[in-house]
Amino acid sequence: MLIAMLTVFLLGGGLLGGSMITPSDIALMNERVELAVEDPKRAAVAKEALVELETEVEDFNKTFIDSGDRLSALYLDHGASSYETLRTLESLNVEWYASQNRTVKLRARLKESITAEEWAKIFGAGQAVLPSNL
Amino acid sequence: MKQLALLLLLATLASGCSKPNLDPAKLRADETALVQATVADPARAEKLLALLDERDRLIDETTGMLRQYRREMQALNADYDASREIIIEMIDYYNRDRAEKQLRFIELIKQMKATTSAAEWEVIAEFQLDNFNPRQLIYGRVTGAL
Numbered sequence: 001m002l003i004a005m006l007t008v009f010l011l012g013g014g015l016l017g018g019s020m021i022t023p024s025d026i027a028l029m030n031e032r033v034e035l036a037v038e039d040p041k042r043a044a045v046a047k048e049a050l051v052e053l054e055t056e057v058e059d060f061n062k063t064f065i066d067s068g069d070r071l072s073a074l075y076l077d078h079g080a081s082s083y084e085t086l087r088t089l090e091s092l093n094v095e096w097y098a099s100q101n102r103t104v105k106l107r108a109r110l111k112e113s114i115t116a117e118e119w120a121k122i123f124g125a126g127q128a129v130l131p132s133n134l
Numbered sequence: 135m136k137q138l139a140l141l142l143l144l145a146t147l148a149s150g151c152s153k154p155n156l157d158p159a160k161l162r163a164d165e166t167a168l169v170q171a172t173v174a175d176p177a178r179a180e181k182l183l184a185l186l187d188e189r190d191r192l193i194d195e196t197t198g199m200l201r202q203y204r205r206e207m208q209a210l211n212a213d214y215d216a217s218r219e220i221i222i223e224m225i226d227y228y229n230r231d232r233a234e235k236q237l238r239f240i241e242l243i244k245q246m247k248a249t250t251s252a253a254e255w256e257v258i259a260e261f262q263l264d265n266f267n268p269r270q271l272i273y274g275r276v277t278g279a280l
Contacts (some may be wrong), residue, residue: 076260078252082244096223108218
């Protein structure tokens with residue numbers, strides 16, 4: 001189980017994986033798109049963006065989890081230097097940042113197929129789902 | 135008291151933990167007892183316990199930071215017209231804040247290792263990694279903010 005106290009604590013990535021949005025969040029978004037976007041063509045385009053978002057989340061989660069072994073080993077190693085831990089985390093931070101940027105682009109794509117009114121139904125006040133890793 | 139609150143929170147969030155039936159307050163007490171039993175010199179043991187208190191405070195801070203970030207990002211995302219630049223600005227801010235906490239935690243680890251021998255550290259670190267699931271310590275506590 002040694003899932004990476006350090007990865008989780010230090011990277012600050014997310015919930016059970018490395019992103020603050022989970023595949024189950026995306027499933028909920030899909031459901032809301034179905035309800036909010038009546039035009040099937042636009043709904044399909046929106047769902048394509050959500051598929052890409054899910055892939056992005058899953059890809060980063062893999063990176064995140066893989067890094068756990070390295071950070072745990074560094075934590076356990078009494079002789080490991082702080083620099084090694086810092087370098088590992090900086091590398092993860094870079095990956096996280098790149099993932100966030102790709103996600104922001106996907107948000108823009110999602111908007112192209114969704115009106116402001118529909119957006120409010122999906123993400124507005126009172127809605128629990130958010131792409132919080134945007 | 136703060137530690138106890140933290141661990142009680144952990145208890146409420148234990149679902150999904152690999153050891154869901156363990157009492158977090160007892161685990162933290164066990165950690166303290168382990169430090170006292172493992173670190174030969176009482177003065178070093180006390181120093182390490184103080185560092186663990188600092189660790190808990192840092193976890194609290196980090197949890198607060200993450201909760202705030204999620205709230206702010208939720209509000210920003212809900213705004214259909216929020217620009218890419220504004221969103222990136224928030225990501226940058228969070229990234230910097232997190233990096234600062236990472237540095238503090240790395241410094242804490244350095245101090246904890248410097249306070250212990252290699253043999254002592256191996257015992258304590260293994261206990262920590264085996265028994266405290268920090269995904270629950272921080273992110274489990276943040277889930278409720280969704």
